[in-house]
Amino acid sequence: MMKQTDNSGALAVASDAPRPATAFRLFTFFGSKTVRSWCYQLLLAALLIGFSYWLYSNVVANLRAQRIATGFGFLQQSAHFAIGETLIDYTPRDSYTRALAVGLLNTLYVTGCGILLATVLGFMVGIGRVSKNWLLMKICVGYVELLRNVPVILQVIFWAVVIRNLPSPRQAIVLPGMGFLTNRGLTFTVPAAHSGWMWTVLALLVACVLSMLLSRVARRWREYHGKQVPTGRLRWALVIALPLLVWVLTGAPHELNRPVLRGFNFQGGVTISPEFTALLLGIALYSSAFIAEIVRAGIQSVPKGQLEAARALSFSPWHVMRHVIIPQAMRVMVPPLASQYVSLAKNSSIAVVVGYPELANISNTLMNQTGQALEAIAIMMVVYLIISGTTSLLMNLFNRYVAIKER
Structure with a gap:
């Protein structure tokens, strides 16, 4: 230790102990495993973002050179092509x-x-x-x-070839109780359109959900109390009785839409x-x-x-x-x-x-x-x-x- 006198005459004590340098502090900071991990991740993210931006800019420039507009505005234009199988209404005039x-x-x-x-x-x-x-x-x-x-892909092609080589509708393969099998597909009988069938199917789904909940409650009761609750017959009765009751209340629809051969194909039913x-x-x-x-x-x-x-x-x-x-x-x-x-x-x-x-x-x-x-x-x-x-x-x-x- 050495004493020094400042301008005011006060004594100041100066320490000879070395202070940590800036480079040493930086080395300590980046020497941390957590810091290095974050730096690597940030560097990788920056590289990915830069590569994505370069790729996007390159694609957009090439499309503009070919006079092809970018964006999703074309989705509102009319499609002008037909679709053979649809689950919703569709015409070529739709977007x-x-x-x-x-x-x-x-x-x-x-x-x-x-x-x-x-x-x-x-x-x-x-x-x-x-x-x-x-x-x-x-x-x-x-x-x-x-x-x-x-x-x-070979299996898909195989079945397509097999079906295409089935008999025509006039020589259809009759499936008793199911319908007809031809090179146009499988045509079978379905219930005629009636709101009662929709409510019956909905009741069946509700009955299945209630049956699963009842089974879960019975299992929890057995796990906590050690007693078996026989719910099998009750669940089957629920699944059968509820849809049947709804079917009767909605008029008991029983008409069927049967396929009939007319001309070169079947009319009616579902194909x-x-x-x-x-x-x-x-x-x-x-x-x-x-x-x-x-x-x-x-x-x-x-x-x-x-x-x-x-x-x-x-x-x-x-x-x-x-x-x-x-x-x-x-x-x-x-x-x-x-x-x-x-x-x-x-x-x-x-x-x-x-x-x-x-x-x-x-x-x-x-x-x-x-x-x-x-x-x-x-x-x-x-x-x-x-x-x-x-x-x-x-x-x-x-x-x-x-x-x-x-x-």
């Missing part, structure tokens, strides 16, 4: 927006039907894969190996087009093979001690599968099932090869007419992203519902 809405609804329709069919077939084949019946097990193995190893049938069979059968393997893996993941305990309690094979195996296997099956459902939704874009008017097919027609390729592709990307995200969200919620919670 491109409505045409895309028709394609979106067709995509959701074939995706929903495909998920339902693939799930049913997948569970049946998956259970057959672990069957003790040698013949049934080998048939299911052949089903999985054949459909899983053939590209989905499922060859394009829709080929696409549905192709994507559903392909996905069902993967779902079957998921179901098989889930079943085999259940400990054998659980099965032995259930048999010791004199459970029937059906009750073992329904109350012991499936509930425990679902927590293994649901995550990969979500991936298969998302893949099935994206595979619906293969419809362009058979001419089914779903979103990708209509978007291609839109691009050819307007030249707005960038906008059309962006719309498709956003729509498929929303469909995939919604499917994943619903499956995650279902996964939480079926998860076995430890208490």
Whole structure:
């Protein structure tokens, strides 16, 4: 220590201890792992933003050089093309927006039907894969190996060729109690239009929801109080009685709209087009093979001690599968099932090869007419992203519902 005297005569104490330099403080700051992590992320984000801006500017400049306007204003223009299958009213005078809405609804329709069919077939084949019946097990193995190893687009084309080579309507294949199978598709009888049928279907949906709630309440009661509440008969009575009561109260409609051959085609009833049938069979059968393997893996993941305990309690094979195996296997099956459902939704874009008017097919027609390729592709990307995200969200919620919670 050394003493120094200032101008006022006061003594000042100066320390010889070194002070940290600015460079050392900066080194200490950037030496932090957290700071480095944030710097890397900010640098990556800046690079991505710069690359995206460069790509966008380049695309816009090229489009302007070709005198192609950018933006989504064309969506309000008339489409000027017809669509063969629609779930809502549509004419060529409608806008491109409505045409895309028709394609979106067709995509959701074939995706929903495909998920339902693939799930049913997948569970049946998956259970057959672990069957003790040698013949049934080998048939299911052949089903999985054949459909899983053939590209989905080839399966769609195969079914389209098969359907196109069916007999014409005059030589239709009669399906007793169902309808007629021809190269124009499957035509079958449906109930005649009546408001009573709509209310009956709505009552059936309400009854199914009430039945599930009743089952959940009974399960919670059993978990907390240890007492079994027999709700099976009550639930079946609810599902049957409520729609039947609504059907009677709305006039008990019973008229049927039957298909009749007139000229070169059938009139009346409902016809499922060859394009829709080929696409549905192709994507559903392909996905069902993967779902079957998921179901098989889930079943085999259940400990054998659980099965032995259930048999010791004199459970029937059906009750073992329904109350012991499936509930425990679902927590293994649901995550990969979500991936298969998302893949099935994206595979619906293969419809362009058979001419089914779903979103990708209509978007291609839109691009050819307007030249707005960038906008059309962006719309498709956003729509498929929303469909995939919604499917994943619903499956995650279902996964939480079926998860076995430890208490």
